[in-house]
Amino acid sequence: MFDLQRLIRPNIRQLTPYSSARDEFSGEAQIFLDANENAWGSPLPKSYNRYPDPLQHRLKAQIAKLKQIPERQIFLGNGSDECIDLTLRAFCEPQQDEVIICPPTYGMYEVCAKIQDAIIKKVPLTADFQLDTESIFRAVSPQTKLIILCSPNNPTGNCLRQEDVERVLHAFNGIVAIDEAYIDFASQPGFLHRLQEFPNLIVWQTFSKAWGLAGLRVGMAFASAAIIGILNKIKYPYNISQLTQETLLQALDRVDQVEQWKAHIIQQRQALSQALQQLDIVQKVYPSEANFVLAKIRQARKVYAYLLQQGIVVRDRSQVALCEDCLRITVGRPEENEKLLAGLQAYQAQQTASGPLSH
Ligand SMILES: *Cc1c(COP(=O)(O)O)cnc(C)c1O
Numbered sequence: 001m002f003d004l005q006r007l008i009r010p011n012i013r014q015l016t017p018y019s020s021a022r023d024e025f026s027g028e029a030q031i032f033l034d035a036n037e038n039a040w041g042s043p044l045p046k047s048y049n050r051y052p053d054p055l056q057h058r059l060k061a062q063i064a065k066l067k068q069i070p071e072r073q074i075f076l077g078n079g080s081d082e083c084i085d086l087t088l089r090a091f092c093e094p095q096q097d098e099v100i101i102c103p104p105t106y107g108m109y110e111v112c113a114k115i116q117d118a119i120i121k122k123v124p125l126t127a128d129f130q131l132d133t134e135s136i137f138r139a140v141s142p143q144t145k146l147i148i149l150c151s152p153n154n155p156t157g158n159c160l161r162q163e164d165v166e167r168v169l170h171a172f173n174g175i176v177a178i179d180e181a182y183i184d185f186a187s188q189p190g191f192l193h194r195l196q197e198f199p200n201l202i203v204w205q206t207f208s209k210a211w212g213l214a215g216l217r218v219g220m221a222f223a224s225a226a227i228i229g230i231l232n233k234i235k236y237p238y239n240i241s242q243l244t245q246e247t248l249l250q251a252l253d254r255v256d257q258v259e260q261w262k263a264h265i266i267q268q269r270q271a272l273s274q275a276l277q278q279l280d281i282v283q284k285v286y287p288s289e290a291n292f293v294l295a296k297i298r299q300a301r302k303v304y305a306y307l308l309q310q311g312i313v314v315r316d317r318s319q320v321a322l323c324e325d326c327l328r329i330t331v332g333r334p335e336e337n338e339k340l341l342a343g344l345q346a347y348q349a350q351q352t353a354s355g356p357l358s359h
Contacts (some may be wrong), residue, residue, distance in 0.1 A: 088146065
């Protein structure tokens with residue numbers, strides 16, 4: 001049976017959270033002398049002298065409409081990174097509790113788990129980058145509090161099979177967090193609308209990818225109201241700045257622009273994948289449901305260095321298990337993708353000229 005109270009670290013369960021001035025009074029008043037702010041203003045054209053809404057109600061109301069999820073089931077963090085970090089801190093007792101991750105995947109899960117000093121159990125994906133559910137179930141122990149999945153997965157670009165994720169959600173009595181940073185680019189809907197079905201589910205999404213707001217730093221966690229309550233209890237009181245809240249509210253009015261970009265990116269992803277496949281040095285382009293492609297390339301490290309000389313930076317994943325010889329390439333604007341392809345062609349021509357076996 002899923003028992004949330006049993007999963008929460010005892011110190012967090014017992015914690016009385018910090019109660020900020022804005023928590024204790026959030027109504028209308030004429031004179032605010034409760035938070036030791038500067039009553040004159042800020043040395044800027046616009047004033048930021050007041051502490052922001054700790055729970056970001058206006059923002060969440062808009063996000064609730066956009067995602068069709070009630071406000072009380074939404075948490076906002078300083079990037080998804082904060083959501084990942086707080087989830088580990090809420091559930092994993094240092095040196096005692098375990099988190100299962102499935103590499104190759106996003107590196108922050110391991111870093112946050114290590115900072116928390118949680119025990120990390122790695123259950124690698126299969127050769128086709130899917131969940132090895134049997135091995136995951138074998139790895140689960142009474143100390144396993146959290147399983148982190150990523151779909152579409154970074155750096156492989158594929159979605160995890162829905163039936164496999166469902167099996168994990170059904171069979172595991174701990175928390176299952178699904179990182180859907182790239183879900184906007186995927187052909188499947190993801191798990192956001194299945195929160196009622198799975199009380200142990202947390203879905204992470206972000207404004208950093210499709211929304212084009214990586215510099216703003218806003219990530220989202222969606223879960224039961226009870227789980228969201230725990231994250232709210234342990235976050236920094238004012239984790240989303242006033243500037244960020246106002247700016248994101250403006251951006252949320254422009255969903256149509258984001259939808260347009262999404263279509264462009266998906267189209268460019270297709271064009272880039274096809275063009276890469278034409279190159280002799282490219283051994284394989286993995287199918288992608290994200291805004292990047294993973295390509296297996298002969299002498300990937302040399303290719304990476306060559307591209308860098310041309311001023312083009314991609315992500316070298318060639319030393320990552322199951323991604324040997326792979327580069328991860330973000331889908332750029334058409335002219336950027338063309339320059340990348342020209343660079344790869346130039347490299348290839350140089351290799352052919354100096355003989356196929358030369359190094
Ligand atoms: C880019 C990315 C994120 C986004 O992180 P932010 O902190 O929201 O910028 C989250 N998860 C994965 C797998 C990513 O690749």
